[in-house]
Amino acid sequence: MHCRHLRTRGFIRKSFGDKSMKVEKLKPSEQLCKVMSRIYDSGLTTVSGGNLSLKDEYDNIWVTPSGGDKGRYQPEDMLKIGRDGKIQGTRKPSVETGIHRSILADRPEFKGVVHAHPSGLVAISLLRQLPETMLFPQVANEVRNVRLAAYGCPGSEELRANVAKEFKDNPTTNTAILENHGAFVASEKGLSHAFGIFKDLDFSIRVQAKAHSFWGKGPNLISKEQLERYNRALRPALGTFKQGEISEKERELRALMCDFCSRAYQRKLFTQNIGVISARLEGENFLITESDSDNAELTASEIVKVCGSTAEEGKTPSKSVLLHKRIYETNPDIHAIIMAAPENAMVFAVTDREYDLKTIPECYIVLREDIAKFPFGSTIEKQEELADYFKRKSPVAIVKNDCYICTGENLFNAFDRLEVVEFSAEAVMNANLLKGQIKSITEQQVHEIKVKFGIV
Ligand SMILES: [Zn+2]
Known part of the structure; x- marks a missing residue:
C-alpha cells in the first residue's frame, strides 16, 4: 500500500x-x-x-x-x-x-x-x-x-x-x-x-x-561538441559481484535513501529522471540509485551496491557512479551525496551570476562556504578536481548546465543542504521580481555567524 x-x-x-x-x-x-x-x-x-x-x-x-x-x-x-x-x-x-x-x-x-x-x-x-x-x-x-x-x-x-x-x-x-x-x-x-x-x-x-x-539575457547553452563528449562518456564500466545476504544496516540505509528520494521528488528538487542519491555503507563501499531509477517511487531494489570497482550484478548504477566513488575515497567524512537540478537554483548554473551566500544566515550555517562552479562535463572529466574541492570546507558544488552536488556527513545533512540551496535561490528570484536591490549581509556579520556556529 x-x-x-x-x-x-x-x-x-x-x-x-x-x-x-x-x-x-x-x-x-x-x-x-x-x-x-x-x-x-x-x-x-x-x-x-x-x-x-x-x-x-x-x-x-x-x-x-x-x-x-x-x-x-x-x-x-x-x-x-x-x-x-x-x-x-x-x-x-x-x-x-x-x-x-x-x-x-x-x-x-x-x-x-x-x-x-x-x-x-x-x-x-x-x-x-x-x-x-x-x-x-x-x-x-x-x-x-x-x-x-x-x-x-x-x-x-x-x-x-x-x-x-x-x-x-x-x-x-x-x-x-x-x-x-x-x-x-x-x-x-x-x-x-x-x-x-x-x-x-x-x-x-x-x-x-x-x-x-x-x-537580463538568455541562459548559457551546451555546445554540440560538449554534448557529444558527455554522451560518449556516459557508461562507466564496472565489474560485477553477486549480492549476498543484506545486512540490517544496508536494509535500513536503502529504506532511508528511498524516503529522501521520494521527499526530493515531492518537493520538486528531483524530477522522475533527474536526481541521484548515494550513501556510504562501510569503508569505501556505498549504495547509489540505478541509472534509470524512477525517482517518483524509488524502491530498495533500484539501488545498487558498489564495492571497490564492482557493482551489484544485474543492475546499472547512475552514470555518475565513478564521481561518487572518487568523492568517498577522497573524503572520509562524507557519507552521503545528492545530485539534483532544482528549478530556482539552476538559474545560477545556466547564467554567470554567482550563488551568493550573503543573503541569509541559514546559507552560511548550512552551506558553510561559497559554492564554486565547475564547467559542464566535470562530473565525468574533472572527477579528481571535484573530489578535492569537497576536501576543503565547501560541501556544495555547481556543475554548469547540469546539477548541484550536495555532500554531507549523512543523508539528512546532504538533503538539508539541497533544500537550503533551492529555498534561498527561490527567495533571490522573488526579490528580483520585486524589482528591489538585494542588500547583502556584511563580512563582519558573516564572521559573527561563522564564530557562533563553529564554521571557522
Ligand atoms: Zn489541450
Missing part, C-alpha cells in the same frame, strides 16, 4: 498496481491513471486539462476519458480502442483522441503520448516559439526536432490535422508545441518515458524564463 498517498484532501486515493513494479509493467489502464496522477500532482495540469494514450502489445490504443477529475482517475474510467476502431469503456474518450490516434498510427514506433498544458510549455506556445533544448543534457538528448503546430480549436479536426502533420512530415520529431495551447510528446519507450521528456522540457523552459528575468 502507498500509505503516504492514501489520504489527500479528504479523498481516499486508490494506489495503482504494485509499487515495486515499474510503470511500464503495469496494466495499460493503470499506467494511464498513474501517469495522469503524476502530471496532476506535479502541478503540470489543472483538474480538467490534459490527456494521455498508449499502445499495448496487441496494437490496441488506450486513452484517458473526456473531462472528469484528472487527479482522481480510476483504471475503469479508461477507454480501449481496438484495431478495428471499436471503442470499449463506459466514459466518453478524450476530445483529443483523434490526435493521439493519428500520432500512433503515422509513427508506429511510438508507444505512449502525453498532452497537457503546464506553465512553461504554455508560455512558449503563447510566444509561438520553439523551446531552447540545449540547456540541459537530458532535454538535449530526449527532445528531438521539436515542431510548432498551427493553432486549432481544441477537439477540432483542424487541430488534429495540424498536430498530426508535424509528426507525420518529420520522422525524427517526438515533440510538438501547439500554438496558444500546450504540447504533445511521444515516446518509443512508453507512456512513462514520454511523461519524463514532457516534464523535463517544461522544467527547462521555466529555468530559461527565470534566467532571462534574473540575468
Whole structure:
C-alpha cells in the first residue's frame, strides 16, 4: 500500500498496481491513471486539462476519458480502442483522441503520448516559439526536432490535422508545441518515458524564463561538441559481484535513501529522471540509485551496491557512479551525496551570476562556504578536481548546465543542504521580481555567524 498517498484532501486515493513494479509493467489502464496522477500532482495540469494514450502489445490504443477529475482517475474510467476502431469503456474518450490516434498510427514506433498544458510549455506556445533544448543534457538528448503546430480549436479536426502533420512530415520529431495551447510528446519507450521528456522540457523552459528575468539575457547553452563528449562518456564500466545476504544496516540505509528520494521528488528538487542519491555503507563501499531509477517511487531494489570497482550484478548504477566513488575515497567524512537540478537554483548554473551566500544566515550555517562552479562535463572529466574541492570546507558544488552536488556527513545533512540551496535561490528570484536591490549581509556579520556556529 502507498500509505503516504492514501489520504489527500479528504479523498481516499486508490494506489495503482504494485509499487515495486515499474510503470511500464503495469496494466495499460493503470499506467494511464498513474501517469495522469503524476502530471496532476506535479502541478503540470489543472483538474480538467490534459490527456494521455498508449499502445499495448496487441496494437490496441488506450486513452484517458473526456473531462472528469484528472487527479482522481480510476483504471475503469479508461477507454480501449481496438484495431478495428471499436471503442470499449463506459466514459466518453478524450476530445483529443483523434490526435493521439493519428500520432500512433503515422509513427508506429511510438508507444505512449502525453498532452497537457503546464506553465512553461504554455508560455512558449503563447510566444509561438520553439523551446531552447540545449540547456540541459537530458532535454538535449530526449527532445528531438521539436515542431510548432498551427493553432486549432481544441477537439477540432483542424487541430488534429495540424498536430498530426508535424509528426507525420518529420520522422525524427517526438515533440510538438501547439500554438496558444500546450504540447504533445511521444515516446518509443512508453507512456512513462514520454511523461519524463514532457516534464523535463517544461522544467527547462521555466529555468530559461527565470534566467532571462534574473540575468537580463538568455541562459548559457551546451555546445554540440560538449554534448557529444558527455554522451560518449556516459557508461562507466564496472565489474560485477553477486549480492549476498543484506545486512540490517544496508536494509535500513536503502529504506532511508528511498524516503529522501521520494521527499526530493515531492518537493520538486528531483524530477522522475533527474536526481541521484548515494550513501556510504562501510569503508569505501556505498549504495547509489540505478541509472534509470524512477525517482517518483524509488524502491530498495533500484539501488545498487558498489564495492571497490564492482557493482551489484544485474543492475546499472547512475552514470555518475565513478564521481561518487572518487568523492568517498577522497573524503572520509562524507557519507552521503545528492545530485539534483532544482528549478530556482539552476538559474545560477545556466547564467554567470554567482550563488551568493550573503543573503541569509541559514546559507552560511548550512552551506558553510561559497559554492564554486565547475564547467559542464566535470562530473565525468574533472572527477579528481571535484573530489578535492569537497576536501576543503565547501560541501556544495555547481556543475554548469547540469546539477548541484550536495555532500554531507549523512543523508539528512546532504538533503538539508539541497533544500537550503533551492529555498534561498527561490527567495533571490522573488526579490528580483520585486524589482528591489538585494542588500547583502556584511563580512563582519558573516564572521559573527561563522564564530557562533563553529564554521571557522
Ligand atoms: Zn489541450
